[in-house]
Amino acid sequence: MRFIRDIHAGKEAAGKPTLSFEFFPFKTPEGEATFFGKTLPSLMTAKPDYASVTYGAGGTTREKTLEIVECIQNDFGLTTMAHLTCVRHTRAEIGGILDEAAKRGIRNILALRGDPPPGENWAQTEGGFEYASELVTYLRERGGFGVGVAGFPEGHMDCAGGREADWRHLVGKVNRGADLVITQMFFDNADYFRLAGFLREQGVTAPLFPGIIPVSSAGQIRKFSAMCGATVPEAFASRLDALGDDAEAVRDCGIDYATAQCRELLDRGAPGLHFYTLNKSQSVLRILDNLGLG
Numbered sequence: 001m002r003f004i005r006d007i008h009a010g011k012e013a014a015g016k017p018t019l020s021f022e023f024f025p026f027k028t029p030e031g032e033a034t035f036f037g038k039t040l041p042s043l044m045t046a047k048p049d050y051a052s053v054t055y056g057a058g059g060t061t062r063e064k065t066l067e068i069v070e071c072i073q074n075d076f077g078l079t080t081m082a083h084l085t086c087v088r089h090t091r092a093e094i095g096g097i098l099d100e101a102a103k104r105g106i107r108n109i110l111a112l113r114g115d116p117p118p119g120e121n122w123a124q125t126e127g128g129f130e131y132a133s134e135l136v137t138y139l140r141e142r143g144g145f146g147v148g149v150a151g152f153p154e155g156h157m158d159c160a161g162g163r164e165a166d167w168r169h170l171v172g173k174v175n176r177g178a179d180l181v182i183t184q185m186f187f188d189n190a191d192y193f194r195l196a197g198f199l200r201e202q203g204v205t206a207p208l209f210p211g212i213i214p215v216s217s218a219g220q221i222r223k224f225s226a227m228c229g230a231t232v233p234e235a236f237a238s239r240l241d242a243l244g245d246d247a248e249a250v251r252d253c254g255i256d257y258a259t260a261q262c263r264e265l266l267d268r269g270a271p272g273l274h275f276y277t278l279n280k281s282q283s284v285l286r287i288l289d290n291l292g293l294g
């Protein structure tokens with residue numbers, strides 16, 4: 001499998017956006033059967049450039065994440081990045097996970113600090129890493145992996161110094177050797193363009209891939225945005241509320257919103273699109289179809 005930075009360089013040279021899909025480890029055998037039997041095959045029709053698979057809080061999905069990445073790569077021929085967090089891991093454990101990842105043919109890692117378990121504040125594990133930037137350095141010293149990091153168009157929730165202080169930490173992560181940045185979900189493109197402008201001014205050339213979530217439920221998006229600090233604009237929230245329990249209308253509204261968001265992002269120079277698929281295909285495929293990328 002290839003480094004994502006090389007895949008992106010090829011797309012950029014061809015004047016095309018880099019398209020990626022994010023998945024999370026399923027919890028049941030039925031979930032697995034649906035994912036590999038239906039969801040992924042239908043998403044593959046959009047010819048994604050790469051995928052990524054999340055890593056559960058506290059390493060709870062460690063084996064699963066690596067297994068799923070390996071399966072997607074081997075059975076579908078799609079380069080896939082494994083997310084990895086510092087939560088409850090020592091440096092030695094991280095080294096072991098990376099050995100295992102390398103054995104499974106994984107070549108790209110999204111280096112994250114991770115969130116503390118629910119109800120707890122972030123605390124560095126003894127013998128572990130405090131910030132994602134330290135994991136980036138560790139990955140670079142070790143070699144053999146392409147490295148991605150997370151970026152926050154509205155600033156990260158824990159950053160006491162505010163948005164720009166967080167963005168400066170992001171610049172630090174990239175300068176330690178990250179090849180690419182994937183953003184947290186956002187609903188106001190102005191936030192993305194502000195971060196992109198800041199990174200440009202700081203001399204960062206790594207691509208900033210916007211993270212897009214197709215909204216399919218008003219309640220769900222409120223929960224997600226509260227968890228990750230993404231603001232849902234009032235007008236969009238009211239539109240969703242007005243649709244009440246009409247699931248199809250809410251989904252259509254989410255598709256229209258994300259289509260408009262993606263269109264403007266690409267028109268104004270975003271290097272690609274990263275979809276938070278929530279292991280579903282329908283909305284993503286319709287958005288790509290609307291954009292002429294299906």
Ligand code: FAD
Pocket residue numbers: 053054055056057058083084085111112113114115116130131132133149150151156157158159160165166167169173182183184185211
């Ligand atoms: P860091 O870059 O370490 O930043 C954490 C906080 O510390 C920020 O507030 C930052 O401003 C601050 N900071 C950084 N460096 C310094 C410094 N030197 N001094 C002082 N403060 C500093 N979570 C999961 O558990 N599993 C996943 O699979 C997962 N995937 C994600 C994918 C994407 C694309 C995104 C955007 C997020 C994902 N997350 C995931 C969530 C992420 O782990 C959390 O948001 C976490 O709280 C921050 O991770 P980070 O890697 O950005 O941390």
